[in-house]
Amino acid sequence: MNAEILEYIDNISNAENRKKFKSIIDWTMTNYPKLDMRMAWNQPTFTDHGTFIVSYKSTIDHISVTSEVYTIQKFTKEIRNSGYKYGKMTYQIPYSENFDSKLLQTLIDFNISDKRDTTRFWRKNSDA
DSSP states (O other): OOHHHHHHHHTOOSHHHHHHHHHHHHHHHHHOTTSEEEEETTEEEEEETTEEEEEEEEOSSEEEEEOOHHHHHHTHHHHHHTTOOBOSSEEEEETTSOOOHHHHHHHHHHHHHHTTTOOSSSOOGGGO
16 A cells, blocks of 8 residues: 555545545555555545546545446446435445444445556546
């Protein structure tokens, strides 16, 4: 984990939230060791062969999981069934709840597979 990401995690003021956020980063690194991790848009971001896969942002009360519009739309039912709030490109994991690793795995696996031949960072609107 690079210094920028460690600093990002260290700046989460609530110790329990910091621990949970780090556990999601660690889970991603453990389950997807081939993904590249870097800071982008002031948040830890994972990429595969230069294309966006997922990023995480800490807020006061939740972790925002960012995917692409297409992926969030494709898995809206699963996100809703997990009880998470969601928006166009994100869903929220409240710090007060356990994170649904199967849902996160589904989104990451889908993006890796669906974008395996992609050379762009983001999908084009026509790809959706």
